[in-house]
Amino acid sequence: xxxxxxxxxxxxxxxxxxxxxxxxxxxxxxxxxxxxxxxxxxxxxxxxxxxxxxxxxxxxxxxxxxxxxxxxxxxxxxxxxxxxxxxxxxxxxxxxxxxxxxxxxxxxxxxxxxxxxxxxxxxxxxxxxxxxxxxxxxxxxxxxxxxxxxxxxxxxxxxxxxxxxxxxxxxxxxxxxxxxx
Numbered sequence: 001x002x003x004x005x006x007x008x009x010x011x012x013x014x015x016x017x018x019x020x021x022x023x024x025x026x027x028x029x030x031x032x033x034x035x036x037x038x039x040x041x042x043x044x045x046x047x048x049x050x051x052x053x054x055x056x057x058x059x060x061x062x063x064x065x066x067x068x069x070x071x072x073x074x075x076x077x078x079x080x081x082x083x084x085x086x087x088x089x090x091x092x093x094x095x096x097x098x099x100x101x102x103x104x105x106x107x108x109x110x111x112x113x114x115x116x117x118x119x120x121x122x123x124x125x126x127x128x129x130x131x132x133x134x135x136x137x138x139x140x141x142x143x144x145x146x147x148x149x150x151x152x153x154x155x156x157x158x159x160x161x162x163x164x165x166x167x168x169x170x171x172x173x174x175x176x177x178x179x180x181x
Contacts, residue, residue, distance in 0.1 A: 016056050020049055023066055027073050034077040044080065048072040087122050094129055116166040123147070124159030131156050 027048055032041035051072055052059050062068045095114075117125050123145070130141040131152070141156075142149045 012056060012060065015060060016053060019052075019060075019065065019069075023069055024049065026066075027069055030070055030073050031077055034074060035080065040080065044073060044076050048076055051076075091122060091125070094126070112167060113163075116163050119166055120159050120162055123151075124155045124162065127152050127155040128159040128163065132160075 024045055028041045028045035031044035031048075032038050035041065035044065048069060052069055059065050059068050117129070120128065126145055127141060130136045130144060131138070136144065138149050138152045138156075142152045145152070147155075
């Protein structure tokens with residue numbers, strides 16, 4: 001990892017580099033223990049060290065810089081957990097059981113589509129559902145999700161392609177696309 005040194009003296013840069021080398025693994029283990037996600041632990045540790053670098057003058061003046069760093073990791077993990085909880089709540093809004101009941105639905109197909117939708121990221125799933133299940137325009141979908149129309153177009157296209165692949169590719173009818181001969 002290159003450490004930017006613009007505006008920093010070489011002693012501070014060397015001190016940070018030493019701190020990084022000595023504490024990175026410990027901070028990654030802490031992030032893994034707090035979050036339970038080994039994949040994201042390195043990212044959290046790296047994000048924490050970037051934040052520490054931006055405040056290095058304050059950190060190096062602290063009585064216990066490693067404790068300060070552990071606090072930053074804990075706050076970042078807490079923030080990520082809160083974000084994940086918020087996303088789960090948003091997803092739950094789309095999966096309430098209060099939908100209208102239709103007599104004789106094709107239950108296996110519904111289960112397959114719901115499972116395939118769960119495999120999409122939240123944004124792709126939201127775009128596909130709002131565009132195709134709720135029949136919103138691209139502009140209405142963008143307004144609902146607080147994103148640009150271009151993002152709606154790309155996320156919908158990618159989501160539909162991913163659904164088609166998950167549901168058997170060419171064996172299923174396309175969602176929202178006209179097949180040309």
